[in-house]
Amino acid sequence: MTDVHHFAGVKLGPGTLYGAITRLVDAGWMEPLEAAGRQRPYRITPGGLQHLQGQLERMRRLATLGLRRLQTYA
Amino acid sequence: MRRKRHLIGLLLLAYPASWRHEYGKELGALLLQTPLTPTVIWDTVLNGVRQQFRGRAELGMILSLYLLTWTAFALNWPARSASYQVFLYSYYAFWMAIHVVIFLWGTWMTLKQGSTLFAVLRVSARASFAVLTPDLLGLGRMWVWRQGNSSIVGMAGGWNPHRLDWMPAMLFRSSTPPSPLELVFGGVLILFVKSVFFGLLGGMVGRVGRRFLPRQQAELSR
Numbered sequence: 001m002t003d004v005h006h007f008a009g010v011k012l013g014p015g016t017l018y019g020a021i022t023r024l025v026d027a028g029w030m031e032p033l034e035a036a037g038r039q040r041p042y043r044i045t046p047g048g049l050q051h052l053q054g055q056l057e058r059m060r061r062l063a064t065l066g067l068r069r070l071q072t073y074a
Numbered sequence: 075m076r077r078k079r080h081l082i083g084l085l086l087l088a089y090p091a092s093w094r095h096e097y098g099k100e101l102g103a104l105l106l107q108t109p110l111t112p113t114v115i116w117d118t119v120l121n122g123v124r125q126q127f128r129g130r131a132e133l134g135m136i137l138s139l140y141l142l143t144w145t146a147f148a149l150n151w152p153a154r155s156a157s158y159q160v161f162l163y164s165y166y167a168f169w170m171a172i173h174v175v176i177f178l179w180g181t182w183m184t185l186k187q188g189s190t191l192f193a194v195l196r197v198s199a200r201a202s203f204a205v206l207t208p209d210l211l212g213l214g215r216m217w218v219w220r221q222g223n224s225s226i227v228g229m230a231g232g233w234n235p236h237r238l239d240w241m242p243a244m245l246f247r248s249s250t251p252p253s254p255l256e257l258v259f260g261g262v263l264i265l266f267v268k269s270v271f272f273g274l275l276g277g278m279v280g281r282v283g284r285r286f287l288p289r290q291q292a293e294l295s296r
Contacts, residue, residue, distance in 0.1 A: 001108075013117025014104045018097055019124060038103035 024048070081110060088122025126200075173272040176201050180276025185283045191274060198273025202266045 001012045021042065024030040029048030033041045044052070082105045086098050101118075108114055176198055183189040183197065 001104075013114055013121075014101060014108055015114075015118035015121030017104075018101045019121040022093070022097065022125065022128075038099055040100050 078106065078110060082106060085115065085118045085122070088119045089125050093125045172201075173268060176269050177272040177276035177279075180273040181280040181283070182276075184277045184280030186280075188284075189277075191277045191281070194273050194277035195270055198270045199266065201273070202269030 001014070001017055004010060004012045021030065025032065025042075027048075029045055029051055030042050031045050033043055082102050085105065086094055086102060089098065089101075105114070105118065179201070180194045180198060183194050184191070
């Protein structure tokens with residue numbers, strides 16, 4: 001939650017975080033590892049990596065296009 | 075700390091049992107490290123409710139479309155015509171089907187699984203909330219009645235005796251349509267009472283049926 005707050009500037013509640021974890025695990029994009037105490041670490045799956053890469057590429061294309069169009073107004 | 079643990083236990087009750095079994099401990103541990111502000115409590119409860127409805131989205135959508143179609147037709151259908159009754163019965167057929175399912179569910183729980191009536195009551199109460207989402211459209215329909223701008227406004231004004239809507243009529247004995255608050259409260263209450271009633275009825279039938287099961291089979295299904 002702290003990490004998300006630092007890099008995205010968004011405060012994530014515990015319920016929202018676990019709602020997202022449930023959806024990502026159900027979609028097969030994340031998987032739980034062996035529990036360490038009461039906390040359980042998760043790791044991204046190969047399918048999740050592929051999906052994330054696709055999403056980031058899309059965002060980069062969108063950002064590049066947006067910045068280019070903004071320049072015409074400057 | 076003890077009070078906080080107790081509160082966290084209560085917050086986790088908002089989630090389905092299967093979800094708690096999978097993620098409950100982790101979320102509990104995380105909540106223990108987090109200050110329980112009203113925002114955190116709201117976030118936790120809201121997501122618990124979301125988890126309750128997850129996986130039922132398709133069923134909810136089908137039921138919503140059914141009610142939406144019914145509403146769209148009913149708004150332009152003359153209330154006095156005999157064919158209007160067909161729509162009314164189709165709407166009530168939907169609710170009757172839900173109650174039959176809840177009844178059979180209760181019977182199955184006590185007959186085959188040896189569940190207690192209290193367990194049946196809990197399941198029936200949860201079922202009433204699970205079917206609440208599509209019924210919000212029903213409340214929307216009643217709101218249109220209130221506006222007095224539809225062909226069925228006559229029915230809403232006088233609680234037409236031909237209607238099977240006797241329970242709301244008993245609750246809101248008046249010549250004017252109920253207020254939105256009355257509709258929400260009455261709708262939720264009626265749905266809850268009916269679901270619990272049919273669930274318990276099924277549960278009691280199952281308990282009676284258990285006496286006729288061969289003893290060995292009854293022991294096995296416990």
